[in-house]
Amino acid sequence: MGKPLGDYVQLWVMDPETRQQKPCEEPGELVVGGFQVAKGYIKRPELTAFKFFPDPWTASPAYRTGDLVRCCQDGEFEYLGRVEHRVEVRGTRIDLSSVEDALAAVPGVTSAAAVVRGDPPRLLAYVSPRAAQAEAQEAARSMRHLAPDVIIAVEEWPRTSSGKIDKNRLHELDATGVLAGSEGSSPKAKRAQRMFHDEVTDETGPGNESDVDADVDADFQGVARCQELARFAVEQAALCDGLPRAVQVQAYRTGLVVFNQALPGTPELPPLSLVPSPVPSGQLQHLQLLAPIFSRLVDRVSCDLRWLTKCLAPVSDPWLCRLLGMAQEVYGPGGKDPAAQPRLLLMRQDYLLGGDGRYRQVEINTIAVAFAGFTEQLSLVHQHTLAEAKLALSDAWPLEDNTPSTDYAAALAAAHNEYMKRFGSDNGHAPRVCFYCFPDDFLEMDQCHIESALRRLKVPTFRAFLGAKVTLGDASTGGTLLIDGVEASVVFLHCTFCPEHFAHEGEWHSRKLMELSRAIKVPSLLGHLAGAKRVQQALSRWEELSRFLPPEDAGRCMSVFVAQYDPSQPASAGAVENALERPERWVLKPQREGGGNNFFGAALAEQLRGNDLSQFVLMEKIVSPSMPAMLLKAGVATSVEAVSELGIFSAHLAVDHEILSTVGGAMLRTKASSSEEGGVCAGHGAIDTPLVVSEVGGQGGAHAGQIPAEKCLLLVCGLPGSGKTQFCKALADSAAKFFLVTTWHHLSYDSPSRTERETISNRVDALLTAPGSAAILLDDNMYSSITRAHWAQVAIDKNCAFHQLFLKAPLDLCLERNSLRPSAVPDFSIRYMAEVFEWPQDGTWEGQHSMMLNAQETASQQVDSFLHHLPAAKFWERVRPPDTALPRKDAHNMDLDLRKIVSLALKDAKLPKLAMPVLAKQWSTRKAALVAESQAKASAADTSALRHEMVETFLRSCMADVSAASVRPSGNRIQASRRQWRKMAKRLR
Known part of the structure; x- marks a missing residue:
């Protein structure tokens, strides 16, 4: 300058x-x-x-x-x-001009603008022209902490009088990237409108910044709908006089009780919600998809002792420092390799609904996770409640398959089996799963539900208490763990999460012996430390989070974080000053678990004025919208304005590789909106379950509350030349919109050998069973419903999502496009397929899972249409089997064999003087009849022999057709064809 x-x-x-x-x-x-x-x-x-x-x-x-x-x-x-370009997003300060420069450097992008909107702030980027949007989204994947949350294409930029981009008016762009109301307005009229905007409309650009895009609007509408449903549910519950008693009876019947006094004390009900509380389905499914990612994150952190030491060493908390010292003794130089040890995490990730209508993460619980058993039982009670109060809602359902205690038991059983596979019971002991608790545990019955589920799985268990005799079967590292003389295969820790549990040196010694042993700890000491508040604060920064997760997963996690700071660091001085001025906007967290430990308001300010701040984490407070709730405490039902903390259960078992990673349902802890803390054990909250509310404007359905799938199988069907390949490539490039890994396979049935088909089937099977979210696109003509039914059955068997996409194009267009391909399909083959193509019928099971796309649109337009009509929540919905069975696999295989024969015949039709196209319809009719006959005789003793016999019959008839179709029979040519047919028959056998 x-x-x-x-x-x-x-x-x-x-x-x-x-x-x-x-x-x-x-x-x-x-x-x-x-x-x-x-x-x-x-x-x-x-x-x-x-x-x-x-x-x-x-x-x-x-x-x-x-x-x-x-x-x-x-x-x-x-x-x-x-100055206004320097903003804080996702806990990191960035310069908006850096975002704009990075996007403007993308090939095809002529101009870009970046703004921050909403509370908490979201980074929105606008690019022009529209055609460059896909390239910008692809480039954003590598922009790390500068990556925008949303990229919007712009056709017409709003301008200031000096010609600059008017960022205050970007929110006025409609869905097509054009200024609302701009059509037909002259530049002079537009200038006048801007000049007199305040006087005419009494609105300003910045005043509308919260209404930034359809996503935010939908989130707010979803919250409003939840509040409306909550009010209706509470009003209906209040009209049902016998409901509180019915809920109490059901709760006692299912074992949903606690003991506030030592036995033989009287069992009591914990605080409960009388009716479930509404949760938006899209938000719930998004958090359930995040759960396995957070599980992998914590597991990877727990295997990195050096990073944990760097993170936790500065914390001035004697108890935490001693735990870290113990971890260094066990896993430090010369000790155990944490990555080589079997380790199980049973976690719960807690969230609060933010002011922008989206959930933000409160914390991750890695030790002594409670309420899995009570949640499963309360889900059953709430189903009874809704029926009793006649709360039949058209767009809201209780969360299906909400069985966290059953899922936790399955994970514990898998860990026990892993232990038995490695060590067995050759030392004379019968290894068992140990529930290690403190005496007179308030939540003992919550744990008993998991024990019962383990017994149903034939896994032996026992309970031990703080102070039990803990020894190693031998003195070396990795010895057998004996607790009160019983060998423990797995130790499920329900204590040792606070200093009060280490009142004597004996507890420290016992905890160290557990860690030295070969028993699987839930969690290990490193897993416990990975859930510390300081660790979660460090992971809220991109540079630390991206150390453990790929950029796509790290970006997803960052989307639910709020700002967190180490108040002892000079870089946090601004946040500390802000918290002292407005303490109601902040929470101060010590390195403690169990609830009731946080500081708010005046107490927070007092602590921040102290000297020893390294033991705390300063976190931005999540201000949640309140909703009516009916809480049952001490037998009395009370209607209150409440907020609910949503908890997502998950399990993760790994050794050198990931063995198991599951999402185990969800719970709510509902409290009065006037209460700061929400812990049930601390007396602040009540146990609750979700009432899943369908998305605003969505279709809804009987299964909207189910846990989303991690995998999705998409069939892309259509005639040759309809543009399937281009669509698959475009969708794979747009995969970031679903935050998924996309794998694209082109299926080919032209080869007489099944090797290629089997290779693809094996690959698809491997992808469907591998960890992580993924969408598998299968690109083929698939004009036969039997072929599609085979893949639908695969999706059902794998419990994943399933969709069929059909690119329907005029025959002439397909023929024209096909002629431009390097390896063109014969025209008569395409005409034949067009004649016999079995399109899905409306109202059928297949029709419900199918979507038609306009093949005359560009691939980018098709992808936009697909994403518009199939939002992420619907995309990941698990497929449910139809009422009637799908065609059998035998029929599918036979259909493929017959297609091979037809394919060979059509290839013969290209030989001189053979006019096979006239036989295509005849072969198709004959093939369909044989498949139907095979399906009808599926109960025969030897279906394989039956299928081979039918295929041989079809083969001989086609050979005869080839001979008869020759205009001038040639002995040499007929012999050559017959030799080819015989080879075909040999391959089929």
Whole structure:
């Protein structure tokens, strides 16, 4: 920028917040002073007060330019950007101009703009032209912490009077990227509209910044619908006089009780919600999809002792420091390799609904996770409640398959089996799963439900208590763990999560012996430390999170984080100052579990004024919208305005590789909105379950509350030349919209050998069973419903999502496109397929899982249409089997064999003087009849022999057709064809 001109102008750099002058080389806001500076804006006192202030040296006006600069040692001023472009998103400070520059550098993008909207802030990017949107989205994957949450294509930029992009009006763009109401307006009229905007509409651009896009609108509508349903449910429950008693009876019957006194004390009910609380289905399914990612994250952190030490060593908490020291003794140099040890995590990730209608993560619980048993039982009670109160809602359902205790038991059983596979019971002991608790545990019955599920799986269990005799079967590392003389294969820790559980040195010694042993700990000491508040604060930063997760998964996790700070660090001084000024917006967390430990309000400010801050994490408070709820405490039902904390259960078992990773349902802890804490054991909250509410404008369905699938199988069907390949490539490139890994397979049945088909089937099977979210696109003509039914059955068997996409194009268009391909399909083959193509019928099971796309659109337009009509929540919905059985696999295999024969016959038709196209319809009819006959005789003793006999019959008839179709029979040619047919028959056998 240069230097100021003589004495006419004074320039200096100041801190935008404190207005204090910044030293050389430090960036800040450029201020202009001198007698030539104006006194303010005409008739705009608020803006004048913000931009102008007295020059501290001359008392003449000084002007804040909004430019971010720094003053170099030689007196030159260097321009760095705009002050308003430096924002904090996902806990990281970024420069919006850096985002814009990165997007503008993408090939095809002519201009870009970035803004921050919403609370908590979301980074939105706008690019032009529309055709470059896909390229920008692909490039955003590698932009790390600069990656926008949403990229929107723009056809027409809103401009200021000086021709710059008007960022305050970007929210006025409609879904097509065109300014709303711009059609037919002249430039002069537009300028007049902007000039008189305040007087005419009494609105301003910045005043509408919360309504930024359809996603945000839908989130707010979803919250409003949940509040409406909650109010209706509470009103209906209040009209049902016998409901509180019925709920109590059902709760006692299912074992949903606690013991507030030592046995033989009287069992009591914990605080419960009388009716389930509404949760938006799309938000719930999004969090359930995140659960395996967070499980993998915690597992990888628990295997990195060096990183954990770096993260936790500065924490001035004696108890936590001693735990870390124990971990270093066991897993440090010369000790056990954490990655080589079998390890099981039974976790719960807790979320609160934010002010923007989206859930934000509160914490991850890795030790002594409670309420899995009670949640499963309360789900059954709430189903009874809804029926009793006649709460039949058209667009809301209780969460299906909400069985966290059963899922936890399955994970514990898998860990026990892994132990038995490795070590067996050759030492004379019978290994068991140990529930290690403290005496007179308030939640003992919650744990008993998991024990019962384990017994149903034939896995032996026993309970041991804090202070039990713990020994190793031998003195070396990795010995057999004996607790009160019983060998423990798995130790499920329900204690040792706070200093009070280590009152004596004996507890420390016992915990170390457990860690040294070969028993599988739930969690291991490293898994416990990986759930510490300081670790979660560190992982809220992109540079740390991306160390353990790929960019796609890290971006998904960042989307649910709020700002967290280490208040002892100088870099957090601004956050600490803000928290002292407005403590109601913050939460101060110590390194403790169990609830009731956090500081709020005046207590938070008092702690922040202390000296020992490294033991705390300062977290932005999540302000949740309240909803009516009916809570049952001590037999009395009370209606309150409440907020609910959503918990997602998950399990993760791994050794050198991932063995098991599951999502085990969800719970709510509902509390009065006036309460800061939400812990049930601490007496603040009540146990609750989700009432899943279908998305606003969505189709809904009887299964909207089910846990989403991790895998989705998509069949892309259509005639040759309909554009299937281009669509698959475009959808794979747009996979970030679903945050999924896309694998695309082109199926070919032209080869007489089954090798290629079997290879693809094996590959698809491997992908469907591998960990992680994925969509598998299968691209083939698939004009036969039997072929499609085979893959539908695969999806049903694998319990994944399933969709069929049909690109329907005019025959002439397919023929024209096909002629341009390097290896064109014969025209008569395409005509034949068009004649026999079995399109799905409306109202059928197949029709419900099918979607028609316009093959005359571009691939990009087809993808946009697909994503518009099939949102992520619907995309990942698990497929349910039809009421009637799908065609058998035998019929599918036979159909493929017959197709091979037809394919060979059509190839023969290309030989001179053979007119096979006239026989295509005859063969198709004959083939369909044989498949139907095979299906009808499927109960025969030897279906394989039956199928081979039918195929041989079809083969001989086709050979005869080839001979008869020859215009001038040639012995040599007939013999050649017959030799080819015999080879075909041999391959089929």
